[in-house]
Amino acid sequence: MLLNTPFNFDSQHVFIDGVWRSPAAASSMPLINPSNGEVLCEIALGDAEDIDAAVQAATKAYAGSWGKTTALERGRLLTALGRKVLEHVDVLAELEALDVGKPLTQARNDVIALARYCEFFGGAADKVHGDTIPYLDGYTVYTLREAHGVTGHIVPWNYPMQIIGRSVGAALTMGNAVVLKPAEEACLTALAFAELAHQVGFPNGSINVVPGLGAVAGAALSAHEGVHHISFTGSVATGRAVQQAAAEHVAPVTLELGGKSAQVVFDDADLDASLPFLLNAGIQNAGQTCSAASRLLVHRSRHSEMVERLAKAYSALRVGPAIDDYELGPMISKRQQMIVQNFLSQGQDLTVAATGKLVADVPENGAYIVPTLFDNVSASHPLAQQEIFGPVQTVIVFDDDEEAVQIANGTAYGLVAAAWTENGGRQMRMAKALKAGQVFINNYGAGGGVELPFGGVGASGHGREKGFESLYGFSTLKTVAVKHD
Numbered sequence: 001m002l003l004n005t006p007f008n009f010d011s012q013h014v015f016i017d018g019v020w021r022s023p024a025a026a027s028s029m030p031l032i033n034p035s036n037g038e039v040l041c042e043i044a045l046g047d048a049e050d051i052d053a054a055v056q057a058a059t060k061a062y063a064g065s066w067g068k069t070t071a072l073e074r075g076r077l078l079t080a081l082g083r084k085v086l087e088h089v090d091v092l093a094e095l096e097a098l099d100v101g102k103p104l105t106q107a108r109n110d111v112i113a114l115a116r117y118c119e120f121f122g123g124a125a126d127k128v129h130g131d132t133i134p135y136l137d138g139y140t141v142y143t144l145r146e147a148h149g150v151t152g153h154i155v156p157w158n159y160p161m162q163i164i165g166r167s168v169g170a171a172l173t174m175g176n177a178v179v180l181k182p183a184e185e186a187c188l189t190a191l192a193f194a195e196l197a198h199q200v201g202f203p204n205g206s207i208n209v210v211p212g213l214g215a216v217a218g219a220a221l222s223a224h225e226g227v228h229h230i231s232f233t234g235s236v237a238t239g240r241a242v243q244q245a246a247a248e249h250v251a252p253v254t255l256e257l258g259g260k261s262a263q264v265v266f267d268d269a270d271l272d273a274s275l276p277f278l279l280n281a282g283i284q285n286a287g288q289t290c291s292a293a294s295r296l297l298v299h300r301s302r303h304s305e306m307v308e309r310l311a312k313a314y315s316a317l318r319v320g321p322a323i324d325d326y327e328l329g330p331m332i333s334k335r336q337q338m339i340v341q342n343f344l345s346q347g348q349d350l351t352v353a354a355t356g357k358l359v360a361d362v363p364e365n366g367a368y369i370v371p372t373l374f375d376n377v378s379a380s381h382p383l384a385q386q387e388i389f390g391p392v393q394t395v396i397v398f399d400d401d402e403e404a405v406q407i408a409n410g411t412a413y414g415l416v417a418a419a420w421t422e423n424g425g426r427q428m429r430m431a432k433a434l435k436a437g438q439v440f441i442n443n444y445g446a447g448g449g450v451e452l453p454f455g456g457v458g459a460s461g462h463g464r465e466k467g468f469e470s471l472y473g474f475s476t477l478k479t480v481a482v483k484h485d
């Protein structure tokens with residue numbers, strides 16, 4: 001490890017069967033700090049051979065000591081891991097800020113969320129019960145919740161620690177042995193996670209981490225016959241490929257994909273309360289958030305007031321190096337910067353209500369984008385339909401509730417939605433009418449809530465992670481029917 005951290009791992013190594021080792025092909029690639037374009041360190045590029053070794057190690061662990069670990073002991077390990085993560089909150093936050101380009105305070109929140117997942121799942125491990133089922137005379141029937149066996153986890157670069165917490169955390173809770181393939185753009189905290197888990201006593205092979213290219217290591221993991229469940233978080237196109245690969249060996253898949261989420265501001269909305277949520281849900285992590293509220297729907301009667309106030313807030317937004325902790329850091333990469341610039345160029349004919357600004361002396365090679373608020377956008381415009389994954393929000397005006405629902409539900413996605421209204425009946429109607437895996441009334445995100453099941457409908461994916469619900473997805477149900485006198 002070239003960076004100055006208390007961790008022992010070498011970023012050019014993969015973690016298999018409790019041991020850090022060179023990847024089979026001994027290859028690596030530079031990891032870039034998106035705040036300045038400089039090389040942070042070299043990271044290992046695992047391939048199909050490494051994935052196979054990781055799956056074999058996980059298989060052995062599942063058949064051996066890890067598979068025999070009691071739910072109580074798994075819970076204790078997860079709880080200990082959560083505490084260990086918190087002991088390293090500062091260094092983990094700094095690693096994530098350097099690697100992802102996420103402002104330090106936001107990176108710190110991610111560390112705390114990872115610890116909280118470990119704590120929540122640790123407490124839940126011994127509370128997942130089967131049922132007894134009344135049946136025919138002479139039978140006793142009950143169900144057992146069992147691990148899938150080996151689970152594969154493919155995570156993106158935007159919230160590595162949170163996504164590892166919610167998916168790997170849930171899988172370990174249920175006793176699965178995991179193989180984690182972090183994103184090639186940001187994998188340092190995944191390596192640190194493996195190191196800390198090893199330190200608190202997770203047995204060899206229970207957690208394996210193989211960084212590598214998606215098309216190589218990720219594809220090998222989703223196609224591997226020894227993997228019994230895949231959890232994928234990322235883009236729709238890759239999710240489709242992962243599901244197709246998993247279908248070849250009939251493995252279940254959880255897909256956490258993209259979004260084009262809407263916050264709907266009705267005529268009776270409390271604007272003071274909503275404004276911080278309208279803004280933050282567009283700019284958090286520089287808009288590189290699956291549940292970003294990239295569409296702001298507003299009733300015509302509140303339009304000018306809302307845009308005026310939002311524009312003022314936008315003008316105060318600063319964009320700069322992650323470590324300096326401004327409101328926005330850079331995009332993850334020059335590639336992502338270019339993707340967002342291309343979207344912005346599609347908005348040349350639109351009204352820009354406001355933008356943020358770059359701080360002085362921002363490093364020339366950083367992947368920066370200033371946040372942009374577009375006003376009066378048609379609901380069918382590409383900027384209001386496609387996931388941009390950058391700090392860009394579109395304001396769309398509506399005239400009545402029916403039109404609001406039609407616009408809010410009028411994309412291929414369905415991840416998150418919010419309604420801002422003081423009318424109780426409308427709150428209930430919107431909760432039902434909005435097409436999304438999570439609906440928020442008079443808030444957005446509920447503070448992250450590790451307890452709250454999360455996932456999409458439509459192109460946003462299927463399956464649920466987070467909360468107790470995720471433990472059902474990361475396990476399988478066996479029915480036992482005993483015939484007796």
Ligand code: NAD
Nearest residue numbers: 155156182183214215218219234235238256257258259290
């Ligand atoms: P991506 O699909 O390109 O990459 C995600 C992961 O998949 C990475 O680890 C990558 O290496 C791997 N991968 C790439 N090609 C692969 C292949 N052929 N087979 C297997 N794995 C492969 O996505 P991205 O650009 O890194 O992330 C952005 C997308 O992720 C956005 O669409 C965003 O909305 C989505 N996302 C969704 C959630 C959610 O919870 N719903 C959370 C974060 C990000």
